Amino acid sequence: MTSPHPMTALVGILVVALGIASGLIWLERRLLALWQDRYGPNRVGPFGLLQVVADMIKIFAKEDWVPPFADKPVFVIAPAIIMVTVLMSFAVLPIAPGIIVSDLNIALLFFLAMSSLGVYSIVLAGWASDNKYSLMGGMRAAAQMLSYEVFMGLSLMGVVLLAGSFSLVDIVHAQRKIWFIVPQFLGFVLFLIAGLAESRRLPFDLPEAESELVAGFHSEYSGMKFGMFFVGEYLGITLISSMITILFLGGWMGPVLPPLLWFFIKTFFFLSLFILIRASLPRPRFDQLMAWAWKLMLPLALANLLVTGAVTLAFYR
Amino acid sequence: MFSIVRTLWDVFRHSFQRRVTRQYPEQPAYLPPRWRGRIVLSRDPDGGERCVGCYLCAIACPVDCIALQATEDPTGRRYPEFFRINFSRCIFCGYCEDACPTYAIQLTPDFEMSEYNRQNLVYEKEDLLISGPGKYPDYNFWRVAGVQIGGKDKGESEREERPTDLHSILP
Numbered sequence: 001m002t003s004p005h006p007m008t009a010l011v012g013i014l015v016v017a018l019g020i021a022s023g024l025i026w027l028e029r030r031l032l033a034l035w036q037d038r039y040g041p042n043r044v045g046p047f048g049l050l051q052v053v054a055d056m057i058k059i060f061a062k063e064d065w066v067p068p069f070a071d072k073p074v075f076v077i078a079p080a081i082i083m084v085t086v087l088m089s090f091a092v093l094p095i096a097p098g099i100i101v102s103d104l105n106i107a108l109l110f111f112l113a114m115s116s117l118g119v120y121s122i123v124l125a126g127w128a129s130d131n132k133y134s135l136m137g138g139m140r141a142a143a144q145m146l147s148y149e150v151f152m153g154l155s156l157m158g159v160v161l162l163a164g165s166f167s168l169v170d171i172v173h174a175q176r177k178i179w180f181i182v183p184q185f186l187g188f189v190l191f192l193i194a195g196l197a198e199s200r201r202l203p204f205d206l207p208e209a210e211s212e213l214v215a216g217f218h219s220e221y222s223g224m225k226f227g228m229f230f231v232g233e234y235l236g237i238t239l240i241s242s243m244i245t246i247l248f249l250g251g252w253m254g255p256v257l258p259p260l261l262w263f264f265i266k267t268f269f270f271l272s273l274f275i276l277i278r279a280s281l282p283r284p285r286f287d288q289l290m291a292w293a294w295k296l297m298l299p300l301a302l303a304n305l306l307v308t309g310a311v312t313l314a315f316y317r
Numbered sequence: 318m319f320s321i322v323r324t325l326w327d328v329f330r331h332s333f334q335r336r337v338t339r340q341y342p343e344q345p346a347y348l349p350p351r352w353r354g355r356i357v358l359s360r361d362p363d364g365g366e367r368c369v370g371c372y373l374c375a376i377a378c379p380v381d382c383i384a385l386q387a388t389e390d391p392t393g394r395r396y397p398e399f400f401r402i403n404f405s406r407c408i409f410c411g412y413c414e415d416a417c418p419t420y421a422i423q424l425t426p427d428f429e430m431s432e433y434n435r436q437n438l439v440y441e442k443e444d445l446l447i448s449g450p451g452k453y454p455d456y457n458f459w460r461v462a463g464v465q466i467g468g469k470d471k472g473e474s475e476r477e478e479r480p481t482d483l484h485s486i487l488p
Contacts, residue, residue: 035331039338280328281321 010091010101017090021234026052028234028275035279062223067129070220074128079221079228082121086235089114093242094169096252096259107168108160111243112153115198118236119145122200122207125229126217137216140286141207144197147293148204151301152194158187158308159247172251181248186304188248190297195240197293199233202278206286241270350452352426353411356402358442359423359451366446367421367458370397374413374422382406383413392467394459400442405435419458423451 026041026049033040041048066075092107094100104110119142126138160166162183163174171180181188197204208216218229245251245266252259254266284292339346348354359367370387388398413422432438450456465471472479 034336035328037331037334037336037338039336039340276325276329280324 006101009099012099013090013093013095013101014087017087017235017238018231020238021231022052022056024234024238024271025055027271028278031272031275032279035276059224059227064223064225067220069130071128071130074124076225078121078125078128079225079232081124082118082232083228083235085114085118085121086232086239089239092168094172094246094251095263099260100169103167103169106166108156108166108171112149112156116149121232122217125221129217129220131220133213134217134219137207137213137219141200141217144204144206144289147290148194148197151190151293151297152198154298154301154305155187155190155194156247157305158184161308161312168246172246172253175250175253179248179250184248184304184308186300188244190301190304191247192244193297195244196274196277199236199240201237201274203281203283204289205283206289209283237271237274238267241267241274244270348426350426353409353424355425355427355430356407356413356445357423357425357447357451358400358421358445359447360449361457361459362450362455363457365459366396367419368397368400369395369419369421369458371418373416373418377412377416379410379412380406380408394466397442400445402440402445403438404430404440405438420451420453420456
């Protein structure tokens with residue numbers, strides 16, 4: 001099943017994804033404020049919605065500065081990479097029946113590949129800044145994202161086994177009877193944690209831990225280059241939430257309401273959950289982070305895969 | 318693991334708690350009457366200026382933000398020719414109010430004096446003078462001071478005896 005109008009879907013998904021990513025900045029500030037018994041931005045426009053617009057105008061007006069000691073071409077290209085890789089992943093997301101840019105038969109692998117490529121953006125940014133804090137942030141990002149990449153892929157293999165396909169559309173269709181969150185609950189939890197680490201959200205924001213590394217890999221960035229990292233991070237959260245929706249919560253499936261609405265409801269639930277996690281949990285130490293990934297998450301993911309494989313072999317053959 | 322879930326739940330419960338933020342311009346904060354804010358020059362109950370241009374406030378000021386020039390009117394009553402407070406320097410310490418012997422200079426519960434132009438923070442005497450007596454409604458310096466001015470001779474102040482005629486108490 002391919003989209004009848006791929007170009008329309010392309011433009012639509014691009015606009016909506018970027019809109020959600022920037023709206024997410026507002027949502028995050030309001031929700032964090034709510035959970036800290038504050039109001040957050042509520043002055044500019046209705047409910048402070050235009051705060052994002054004001055911030056955008058401000059960030060565009062900022063000086064676009066490249067430090068003289070930076071490796072200029074790499075410094076400039078690094079923020080673009082994260083935007084490109086994240087936006088590429090949106091191409092394979094089936095939002096609703098017929099609303100998809102490209103129904104790749106290896107869509108899941110494509111998503112994993114793109115999120116792996118996103119690491120380059122962070123590492124190159126940290127390297128090109130020629131600043132010890134940036135470099136440490138970049139190094140941490142490389143180690144963290146590669147470690148979490150491993151069991152992120154493995155945690156998804158259970159879904160692939162059950163659906164029998166790497167195509168995201170087929171995976172959604174395979175959840176017609178039961179959402180994969182039920183048979184693959186462990187895989188869901190693992191993917192959620194890996195997704196948090198992959199998008200460098202707060203419990204796992206070691207690469208930009210502001211109390212230790214100033215701002216980590218983007219210490220030297222300002223203006224719209226910083227804005228790219230910022231929006232790229234929010235795009236990443238949107239992407240991970242959409243992927244969880246598609247892989248574990250039946251994508252657009254749902255009673256009564258139209259499919260598009262179901263997709264957005266589920267995605268927004270996870271976006272809010274990500275923000276709640278940010279509001280609640282402290283940042284672990286870096287060695288704890290790595291130990292978690294390799295000594296706990298990876299064995300769990302392997303065990304999950306093993307059990308799922310055995311059960312699939314025994315009952316679904 | 319359980320503590321992580323409990324933390325999430327505890328934070329989520331804050332959605333239903335009252336917010337502590339005070340929406341400031343709409344809900345102004347309560348300022349106590351002795352708040353040290355915008356400085357004013359007050360007047361006697363009969364409307365005359367209290368300031369006698371003694372320079373004590375300018376001397377007490379740790380940041381030298383008060384400038385004035387004393388002069389006298391034809392009746393011999395002292396008053397400031399100009400009185401200037403540079404509020405871009407003022408630290409609102411209140412030493413001027415403590416130093417003032419006539420209760421003329423007073424700090425008021427008001428801090429909303431932002432300006433876009435720094436020059437506008439220099440307040441002249443006509444900006445500082447208020448029409449009332451401020452925190453001391455009954456105090457009238459010239460009525461209690463034993464100083465002779467036009468319209469009030471020696472010994473005519475409140476609780477002041479007439480000057481003793483030295484010749485009348487000769488032995």
